Amino acid sequence: MSAPTPLIAGNWKMNGTAESLAQASAVAAAAPAAGVRVALCPPATLLASMSRALAGGQVMIGAQDCHPEPSGAFTGDISAEMLADAGASLVILGHSERRAGHGEDDAAVASKVQAALRAGLEPIICVGETRQEREAGQALAVVTGQVRGSLPAALAGKAFTVAYEPVWAIGTGLTPTLEDIVEVHQAIRATLRDMFGEGGGAPAILYGGSVKPGNAAEILALPEVGGALVGGASLKAEDFLAIVAGSPKA
Ligand code: 13P
Numbered sequence: 001m002s003a004p005t006p007l008i009a010g011n012w013k014m015n016g017t018a019e020s021l022a023q024a025s026a027v028a029a030a031a032p033a034a035g036v037r038v039a040l041c042p043p044a045t046l047l048a049s050m051s052r053a054l055a056g057g058q059v060m061i062g063a064q065d066c067h068p069e070p071s072g073a074f075t076g077d078i079s080a081e082m083l084a085d086a087g088a089s090l091v092i093l094g095h096s097e098r099r100a101g102h103g104e105d106d107a108a109v110a111s112k113v114q115a116a117l118r119a120g121l122e123p124i125i126c127v128g129e130t131r132q133e134r135e136a137g138q139a140l141a142v143v144t145g146q147v148r149g150s151l152p153a154a155l156a157g158k159a160f161t162v163a164y165e166p167v168w169a170i171g172t173g174l175t176p177t178l179e180d181i182v183e184v185h186q187a188i189r190a191t192l193r194d195m196f197g198e199g200g201g202a203p204a205i206l207y208g209g210s211v212k213p214g215n216a217a218e219i220l221a222l223p224e225v226g227g228a229l230v231g232g233a234s235l236k237a238e239d240f241l242a243i244v245a246g247s248p249k250a
Contacts, residue, residue: 004250005036005204006220007204008038008244008247009040009092010039010230010234011041011095011230012046013097015235016042017045023237024040025054027040027059027237028054028057028058031059033058034249037060037227039061040059042061047063047083048087051088052087061088061090062088062091062092062124064091064092065095066080066115066116067079067112068108068114068115079115079119080118080121084120084121089121090122091116092123093124096126096167109125109149110151113151113160117158124163124229126162126163127162127164128166128170129143129166130142131168140184140187143187147195155196157199161206162188162206163206165207169208169209169210170231171231172210173210174209175211175215178218181222185225189205206229207229208230211228211230213239213242216242216243220246230243
């Protein structure tokens with residue numbers, strides 16, 4: 001099976017107001033037209049305005065979470081259908097900041113993945129070990145366990161992406177060694193093949209955690225690294241575009 005088209009996605013987290021749309025437009029103006037998929041995942045408040053600002057262009061819009069149910073009495077929550085209605089085509093699910101800060105376990109993430117599929121959104125499902133787990137030699141067991149628990153069988157044949165984001169590398173400036181990144185990505189690929197057979201070769205596996213213009217090209221060139229999920233460095237168009245430029249093209 002041919003390698004998946006790389007995806008470089010910017011996760012703005014809880015950052016950005018209307019004036020930040022200028023950064024999104026600058027990304028759209030310079031993003032490559034082919035060979036790599038580029039996405040921005042702003043806070044929910046900016047989904048509709050960003051999708052209007054970038055309409056007709058190459059840059060895809062993603063959300064950062066969704067509720068499992070399509071509608072109902074869930075004050076403050078947003079359904080996958082609502083995200084699609086606002087212009088999203090992707091949704092990040094199971095980010096460690098949601099797993100740790102909002103008590104989301106693998107089963108909760110899997111139910112959100114089902115919701116994304118129901119609404120026609122492509123899920124980006126995040127997994128990653130804590131520092132303690134890595135130091136205890138448990139990184140591979142934790143990550144592959146999260147993949148098995150967070151990815152429902154309904155993903156078979158659907159478009160989706162897995163993002164490996166070691167918790168200790170997020171926002172810290174720390175990254176695993178290149179060998180460690182490859183080892184985890186290969187373990188994720190083997191798990192996907194075990195779960196989905198031949199189809200497990202199709203999804204891109206992204207790396208996330210302190211990806212910057214200075215380290216992106218060497219990480220993105222690694223075997224089984226199919227793109228990046230970028231936090232802080234995605235807030236400035238110049239930095240994000242430099243990371244996109246470091247991606248090998250499909
Ligand atoms: P940083 O790039 O800021 O380390 O964040 C990574 C991340 O959590 C993306 O989802």
